[in-house]
Amino acid sequence: MSSIELKSRAKINLSIDVLGREPNGYHLVEMIMQTINLYDIIRIKDIPHGDIIIKTDSSEIPIDSDNIVYRAVNLLKNQFSIDKGVEIFIQKNIPVAAGMAGGSSNAAAALVGLNKLWKLNLSEKELQDIGFKLGADVPFCISGSAALAEGLGEKLTSIKGLPQHINILICKPELFVSTKEVYEGLNLNKIQNRPNNDLLLSHLECGDVKFVAENMANVLEEVTSKKYKEINEIKKVIMMNNALGSMMSGSGPTVFGLFENNEDASKCKDELIKKYRQVYIVNSSEKGVEISGELK
Ligand SMILES: C[C@](O)(CO)[C@H](O)COP(=O)(O)OP(=O)(O)OC[C@H]1O[C@@H](n2ccc(N)nc2=O)[C@H](O)[C@@H]1O
């Protein structure tokens, strides 16, 4: 095989609770993750020398060693003493720095793709352990679907996710949010609205999306929405258009809404697109990274 193409899917969080802070500054979390059908395309091809070349159609991401995909390749090259090189093209559709794990998902796709291209025969668990060194969201992005994530986000339990017929409206305002700063801005003693994950999981299990949508909570939303009024403005528009519920994803600034009704979702999109460039309607996905093409 000389090249491979993969779909690298984004996620939303249906809940985020933060239970504590580790001495190294990282946080213990308990959150519900859901893969959505909004994806970047990652094309990896062999090249006749040992370099790592990153190309992309996006002006918003780096193409040097700061790109998380570059770091993923480098990690595998060092760990398995590989002297081969690759050229990787990233076709970006996932909003950047959005709280949707765009970078983490690209790294996940690179690991899955190189495992095949270089015939490393690593198991999913082994890939996730390597991926965790690159970022807390990478292990989930490798397996995808829906999961309860604990620890720093790497301890995953597979769960039943949102049904595919639910319309997930995504709106990403043009704001830059640093995940590190949002976590640092959280006062663990003053969290107002924590999710009840056990209750959310039992209602997901029986397909009660209305309950889930009405009871979603993300403790990081308090931090980001205090700084940017857009978060609550978008939520308001979403709820005015008959969504079942609305919340910020990850550390933000993306806000999503869950809609039972297709027409309500499109009307809401029409309204939001007048003010925000990045608005999408997608569905949940049962696949995380997916190989979409291979060339001999
Ligand atoms: C907000 C979420 O996206 C929710 O899924 C994740 O918790 C963040 O995942 P991520 O962006 O892959 O996180 P990383 O790239 O590992 O870390 C970025 C920064 O977020 C903070 N961070 C991340 C994960 C975690 N459990 N505790 C943290 O405090 C750290 O300050 C870190 O410097």
Ligand SMILES: Nc1ncnc2c1ncn2[C@@H]1O[C@H](COP(=O)(O)OP(=O)(O)OP(=O)(O)O)[C@@H](O)[C@H]1O
């Ligand atoms: N391949 C990549 N795709 C997206 N961003 C990348 C990539 N490589 C490096 N970055 C940088 O990483 C930063 C975070 O981008 P990303 O899209 O991964 O954020 P995010 O959606 O908030 O992730 P998460 O939800 O995991 O916190 C951006 O500043 C971006 O420039």
